[in-house]
Amino acid sequence: MPPLRGPRVKKGLPRPVSPAEALALAQDVEDNARQGWTGARDFALLLLLYGAGLRIGEALALTGAALPLGETLRVTGKRNKTRVVPILPAVAAAVSRYVDACPYPIAKDAPLFLGARGGPLAPGVVRASVRTARRALGLSERTTPHALRHSFATHLLAGGADLRSLQELLGHASLASTQVYTAVDAAHLLDIYRSAHPRA
Numbered sequence: 001m002p003p004l005r006g007p008r009v010k011k012g013l014p015r016p017v018s019p020a021e022a023l024a025l026a027q028d029v030e031d032n033a034r035q036g037w038t039g040a041r042d043f044a045l046l047l048l049l050y051g052a053g054l055r056i057g058e059a060l061a062l063t064g065a066a067l068p069l070g071e072t073l074r075v076t077g078k079r080n081k082t083r084v085v086p087i088l089p090a091v092a093a094a095v096s097r098y099v100d101a102c103p104y105p106i107a108k109d110a111p112l113f114l115g116a117r118g119g120p121l122a123p124g125v126v127r128a129s130v131r132t133a134r135r136a137l138g139l140s141e142r143t144t145p146h147a148l149r150h151s152f153a154t155h156l157l158a159g160g161a162d163l164r165s166l167q168e169l170l171g172h173a174s175l176a177s178t179q180v181y182t183a184v185d186a187a188h189l190l191d192i193y194r195s196a197h198p199r200a
Contacts, residue, residue: 015142016151022050025143028133037101038116042129044094045113045121049145051091053152053170056123056145060113064106069095083168 017025026046033039048059058075066073069092072084099106104118113121126145134143153170 015140015147016154017139017143017147018151021137021139021143022046022148022151024137025130025133025139025148026050028136029129032132032136033129035116037098037103040094040098040101041113041121042126044091044098045126046130046145046148047091047094050148050152051088052085053149053156054085055149056126060111060121060123062112063108064110064112065108066112067095067099067106068092 026043029046030039030043033042045059048054049056052073052075054075055077058077061076062073069087071087073087074082074084076082095112102114104114106112106114111120115121115125123145130143130145134140149170
C-alpha cells in the first residue's frame with residue numbers, strides 16, 4: 001500500500017510592514033546598537049532593503065565600488081543576474097552617514113557593510129538585531145529583513161506599479177514569482193476592510 005500524503009499546505013503569504021513600521025524598526029536597531037557606527041550601518045542596511053527591495057545577501061555582497069551611491073545602483077542577484085534599482089535620497093544619505101562613521105576604510109573591492117572587527121558583516125548579526133527590535137516594538141514574528149523587501153514590492157504595487165516593472169526591480173526570473181504580490185496586496189486590503197467596515 002503506498003504511503004498516504006497529507007494535503008498540500010499553501011505557502012504563507014509575506015505580510016508587509018507599513019512605511020512607519022519599517023522606519024521604526026531601523027531606528028530601534030540603530031538606537032540599541034553597541035556602537036554608534038554599527039547602529040548607523042544597520043540603519044543604512046535596513047533602509048536599503050526596504051527602499052530598494054534588495055535581498056539581504058544582495059546588500060551584503062555590495063562592495064565599496066558602489067560608493068558614492070547615486071540615483072541608481074547595479075545589483076547582482078540570484079543566478080548572477082544583474083539589475084538596476086533606484087536609490088532614494090534618504091537611503092543614499094543613510095549609507096553616506098554610515099561610511100563617514102565607519103572606523104575602517106572601505107576598499108572598492110571589499111564589502112561595503114563591515115562587521116564590528118572590520119570583516120564582512122554576517123547576515124545573522126542583522127537578523128538578530130531585527131528580532132530584538134521587532135519584539136520591543138510589538139511587531140509580528142514575520143517582520144524579518146526579508147519582510148522589508150516584501151514591503152517594498154507590496155507598497156509599489158499598491159501605488160500603481162505594474163507587474164513587469166516590479167519583476168525587473170525585484171530581479172525575479174519569472175513573472176509567476178512576482179504575481180504573489182497581487183495576493184499580498186489583496187490580503188492587505190482585506191485586513192483594512194475587516195478592521196474598518198462596520199459590517200465586516
